[in-house]
Amino acid sequence: MIKNKKQYASIIKEVEVLKNNIRDTEEVLKKDDNASLKLQLSTFKKGLRKLSKEIEEFERLTSGELSALEFNSAKDDMNKAIISFRIASQLTQKELAEKMYIQEQQIQRYEQFDYLTAGFERILQLLEVLDVQMTLKKDFKENRESFIIDKNIWEISSEIIRRGQLMEIGQ
Structure with a gap:
């Protein structure tokens, strides 16, 4: 996550470097079908997507156009x-x-x-x-189902461990 304008400027430079690396790697791959270069290209593209998302989020936050910002603890950090x-x-x-x-x-x-x-x-x-309003909510029905699922997973894992088909962590 980009946290300030200095990081934003640094990320913009990194994106340009990645774009150049992608372009150069694609040029080489046109002439030579190299598996390790394909892997490197994939890594560059993945990095570019990640940084582009971070830039987009920072620009959205700094645009001044947001009327509200909402986070859900079940899904968001x-x-x-x-x-x-x-x-x-x-x-x-x-x-x-x-x-x-x-x-x-x-x-x-x-x-x-x-x-x-x-x-x-x-x-x-x-x-x-920051003038953030917080709402706390608990859905008792959803948690009960989750507990049942967690319990079933634990029972299944215990059975697999008992049969010796799955090692416990720390063994």
Whole structure:
């Protein structure tokens, strides 16, 4: 995930390098059908797709055209959501730090680890500063079915282990 304009500029340069590598590799492959070059080309293209998605997401967040931003904890990475909220709020790391009365370096450290090192109270403070409304929801019927499936998987795995057809982790 691109977290600031400096990273964005760096990624744009990386994309240009990848595009050049793809073009050059395709030219060589026209003359020589090399399996390792085909593999390398595939790697370049995969990297280009990944970086292009990151650029697209950053540009969407920084466009100023979003009316709302929503994340679902069942599908989305909530830690990265916090960074997305900051970016979409048009706040730099420095501006966010000032609003929270902490050092910019602390925000940089939090974001380096996707806020996994931030305590619960700090996360709540952060969400308040970013004016993020949070809704907590629990679907009891869905969880019961999930538990049954998990239990069945555990029973099946235990049976396979008992028969010696699957090694347990750590053996």
